Amino acid sequence: MDQKLDGIYQEVLHRNPGEVEFHQAVLEVFETLGPVMAKYPHFADIKIIQRICEPERQIIFRVPWQDDTGEIHINRAFRVEFNSALGPYKGGLRFHPSVYLGIIKFLGFEQVFKNALTGMPIGGGKGGSDFDPKGKSDSEIMRFCQSLMTELYRHLGEHTDVPAGDIGVGGREIGYMFGQYKRITNRYESGILTGKGLEWGGSLVRTEATGYGAVFFTQEMLKARGDSLEDKKVVVSGSGNVAIYAIEKAHELGAIVIACSDSSGIIVHEKGIDLDTVKRIKEVERRRISAYLEFHKDARYVEGGNIWDIPCDVALPCATQNELNGKDARTLVKNGCIAVAEGANMPTTPEGIQVFQDAKLAYGPGKAANAGGVATSALEMQQNASRDSWSFDYTQVRLQDIMINIHKNCFETAEEFGSPGNYVVGANINGFIRVARAMEAMGLI
Ligand code: GLU
Numbered sequence: 001m002d003q004k005l006d007g008i009y010q011e012v013l014h015r016n017p018g019e020v021e022f023h024q025a026v027l028e029v030f031e032t033l034g035p036v037m038a039k040y041p042h043f044a045d046i047k048i049i050q051r052i053c054e055p056e057r058q059i060i061f062r063v064p065w066q067d068d069t070g071e072i073h074i075n076r077a078f079r080v081e082f083n084s085a086l087g088p089y090k091g092g093l094r095f096h097p098s099v100y101l102g103i104i105k106f107l108g109f110e111q112v113f114k115n116a117l118t119g120m121p122i123g124g125g126k127g128g129s130d131f132d133p134k135g136k137s138d139s140e141i142m143r144f145c146q147s148l149m150t151e152l153y154r155h156l157g158e159h160t161d162v163p164a165g166d167i168g169v170g171g172r173e174i175g176y177m178f179g180q181y182k183r184i185t186n187r188y189e190s191g192i193l194t195g196k197g198l199e200w201g202g203s204l205v206r207t208e209a210t211g212y213g214a215v216f217f218t219q220e221m222l223k224a225r226g227d228s229l230e231d232k233k234v235v236v237s238g239s240g241n242v243a244i245y246a247i248e249k250a251h252e253l254g255a256i257v258i259a260c261s262d263s264s265g266i267i268v269h270e271k272g273i274d275l276d277t278v279k280r281i282k283e284v285e286r287r288r289i290s291a292y293l294e295f296h297k298d299a300r301y302v303e304g305g306n307i308w309d310i311p312c313d314v315a316l317p318c319a320t321q322n323e324l325n326g327k328d329a330r331t332l333v334k335n336g337c338i339a340v341a342e343g344a345n346m347p348t349t350p351e352g353i354q355v356f357q358d359a360k361l362a363y364g365p366g367k368a369a370n371a372g373g374v375a376t377s378a379l380e381m382q383q384n385a386s387r388d389s390w391s392f393d394y395t396q397v398r399l400q401d402i403m404i405n406i407h408k409n410c411f412e413t414a415e416e417f418g419s420p421g422n423y424v425v426g427a428n429i430n431g432f433i434r435v436a437r438a439m440e441a442m443g444l445i
Contacts, residue, residue, distance in 0.1 A: 005030045032429060043440070046440060048440065061076075063147050063148045065144045080108040080126055080127065081108075081155070084123035088158070090123060091108060093127045094127075095128060095131045106321070111126050113435065116435045117367060117431045118378065119402070133173075141176065142176045146180040150184065158381070162381065165241070171202075178200070194206065205376055205395040205399055213371060216399070217368060221407065229253040229314070232254075232255040235314070236260045239260045243319070247275055260307075261305075265304055323344065340361065341364035344366060347366065410423045414426035
């Protein structure tokens with residue numbers, strides 16, 4: 001790493017002790033910024049990098065709630081408003097027991113560059129809570145969301161901060177939070193959250209957007225190599241919102257998805273994962289993926305299995321951070337995998353990324369490959385601002401154009417900065433320069 005950058009990295013470690021995921025996300029960006037520092041030395045003079053690494057505002061608050069038996073629980077929630085150089089803070093809320101400040105900061109940091117890459121007017125932020133939605137009743141989820149919004153509402157605004165979903169937060173949770181916001185403020189402000197229901201201000205394609213976008217990005221990477229998704233064997237980790245719609249679009253584009261998973265195990269179905277079954281189990285019944293076997297006797301369930309052991313042409317990690325390590329990456333390469341696109345945020349460990357890059361396979365980092373979700377959130381904001389709603393086809397074409405553009409920008413930026421084919425370099429540098437230029441123009445704030 002560039003010496004100046006290394007000094008700044010040491011400072012980041014020192015200022016943010018114990019936040020290992022945040023350190024990992026920062027390091028991954030820093031390792032690619034050397035050529036930018038050489039080309040634009042004045043960014044160092046105005047301390048752009050140090051400023052980008054320090055969130056503009058960090059909010060941490062208590063969320064008390066009562067379960068169905070009347071017992072009181074206390075959770076902790078966060079909203080890290082990372083950077084607003086390009087627009088209001090934008091990024092999801094994650095409900096998962098693993099959430100602590102370091103996770104939210106890694107996600108917020110990545111969101112800044114991801115959102116910049118979309119070319120839309122959105123800054124970066126992220127939030128969430130260590131609340132575990134697993135096994136909770138609808139009324140418990142509602143009470144938790146209401147309690148969280150009772151504090152969060154004062155920080156939101158269509159021009160200030162606009163959360164959405166992430167792991168553990170979908171349409172149901174967004175509904176409860178929007179309702180509470182409306183009740184407290186006595187204002188129907190569609191623009192304060194995205195991922196809303198279609199009947200009350202949501203956008204068509206938002207639900208599908210992250211998964212669809214990741215597959216559009218994969219298609220572009222393969223096209224750039226004179227290939228396509230037609231007849232490719234695909235493995236998708238996870239079975240949540242991102243995974244489900246990645247499977248749907250991969251099938252639509254002629255690929256065959258043979259495996260998906262949840263945190264307990266993996267389903268392998270050689271003749272192709274039946275998406276209606278996954279949707280029913282996950283979206284309606286909210287059960288474990290092992291239930292898939294009740295509907296398909298010819299599928300296989302491997303409790304605790306490693307999905308990356310399954311030979312495939314294309315791998316789409318769509319579950320969570322650091323789910324694919326160096327050993328997994330070597331297995332994928334050995335089995336002939338030609339493309340990896342990240343539907344999740346930071347699913348591949350640094351060692352895994354190195355393996356993919358050494359093998360020169362098409363590797364699309366999350367910042368670029370999963371930007372379709374937040375880009376479609378920005379489309380939802382556009383529709384809300386003009387009190388309009390667009391058709392599915394029109395919105396999907398907009399999403400696909402955005403993904404094509406992100407791919408093109410990453411591809412060209414990687415070439416310009418001397419790393420052809422390296423989408424990590426392309427995404428980090430392209431996103432960084434957009435944010436840095438805006439910060440420079442706005443002076444020292
Ligand atoms: N949580 C998603 C992400 O990681 C979407 C955020 C949004 O739509 O604001 O980008």
